[in-house]
Amino acid sequence: MKLIYKNIDKDGSGSIALIPEESEDMWHAYNLIAEGDSVTASTVRKVQNESSTGSSTSSRVRTTLTISVENIDFDTQACVLRLKGRNIVENQYVKMGAYHTLDLELNRKFHLQKIQWDSIALERVDMACDPATSADVAAVVMQEGLAHVCLITSSMTLVRSKIDVTIPRKRKGFVQQHEKGLAKFYEAVMQGILRHIDFSVVKCIILASPGFVKDQFYDYMMQQAVKTDNKLLIENKSKFLLVKASSGFKHSLKEVLQEPSVMAKISDTKAASEVKLLESFYTMLQLEPTKAFYGKKDVMRANEALAIETLMISDKLFRCQDIQKRKEYVTLVDSARENGADVRIFSSMHVSGEQLDQLTGVAAILRFPMPELEDSDVEDNSDSETD
Known part of the structure; x- marks a missing residue:
């Protein structure tokens, strides 16, 4: 989050302008904005234009609106923050008092005005604007056929990808089908890691599973990395940490994070x-x-x-x-x-x-x-x- 300006009076009232730079910043904004606050942001509005002949056309225009927030909706999966409220500042496209929904967007400035900025809200602003609080730990919790690729940031655990692949059971004479299914599953997990994990930021990638699933997957991934000359995986080999977990579901992250080996590796994270x-x-x-x-x-x-x-x-x-x-x-x-x-x-x-x-x-x-x-x-x- 980037702080543009901070203007708070001695009585605690005032406004702050911020630019959300990554999806986690939306979580900080969700914790900052309360009902009754005023938010000014850029939005797109559909406008009807009527010509002199009576025919009408509609066009979408970008305008800046200030609303008094009445409803706050946060989509945790997509990290999208939607604010609904009445327009409180004169605007050529939107009548005063008309309802409008503002979607806060990445890399677009918004102004937040409060009657009272308390210590918790101000602390949240400081935390959001601290560059050190990025997603520096990733985790893949898995079991045969199911995996969750998660990012553990200073403020939230985000499930970035869920991989669900049906693997045929091992049957006498049909082992090949089972192995094909496993390879397909491992490939999907590897692609999920490459797509959702930023190796330049992440310090540690935890691979957790019951049994030997994590070990077999790790071996598969490294073999593929050598075969396809994937330098990203080969160079970051030391960042992978294999840990036992009870299942491939998100809730097993709790026990994974309590492991002494994991604690030692990620001890400096919140x-x-x-x-x-x-x-x-x-x-x-x-x-x-x-x-x-x-x-x-x-x-x-x-x-x-x-x-x-x-x-x-x-x-x-x-x-x-x-x-x-x-x-x-x-x-x-x-x-x-x-x-x-x-x-x-x-x-x-x-x-x-x-x-x-x-x-x-x-x-x-x-x-x-x-x-x-x-x-x-x-x-x-x-x-x-x-x-």
Whole structure:
């Protein structure tokens, strides 16, 4: 994301102009834009022209519109962000108050105006404009006949390609059909890797599968690379890391990222640190339950007692339409930081973020035990049962 200008007043109101440069920037924009904000962007509008003879022709014109956002739709697969709202600035093609949909486009500037820019929104802008946060890890989770080619960026896990090939079963006298099917599958996976993975950016490509599927595929790919003199694969041979996984489905990425060999290779990425942190939270929950809590009420009480060492919070909570609720979470983050806590905002598009969402989206590891929080939970439950 490229920052064009930033004009924010002391009271927190103001506007920012940005240019999304890659698909992940749309995810950042989705987390930045809220209902009630004003967005100015270039769009195409169909215009009816009537001639003096009465015949009408329609043409498509590019114009700049400013809408007050009422609806935000994000397509996670295509990384397309669609905003719907009423036109609030005079325009020769669109009446004031008329509804229009803006599709934010790559490499086209948009202006975002907010009544209140809070610390989370400003942090998101800084994160989006940091050039170091690119997709530096790729993963291929596979099993016989099924593979998912994924990119793991600092903010999301994107499934770039799903390969599904029917492989005939091994039958006596028909082994050839099975081997042909396997070769077809391996070829499709290899083409998926070449098409969707940028070797100049990616530091590590994880190949994960149950059994020997990953090993057989890797051997096939390297043989083909030598046969076709594919320098790209041969030169990047060291970037491939073979790891065991339970299946070829996306959810098995969670266990793959927890592998020590993977951790060591991708230790400097945000995705790895989130997985590691959540793992330590679960360990604490088992071994010292009075030092690990989740849920808004308990975490807020722990923060009041200045007890939070690490606060984990999902970016999903900052996208809620209830402005008051968002304010509560922003205040919690600001307050925890002031109290010296390490605050980590998890991306709900990562496997670790999905896990955190299952724990209400907010959790904390404490500096010291707070058994009274456990007691209050028991009291709350007994009260609700008697009710």
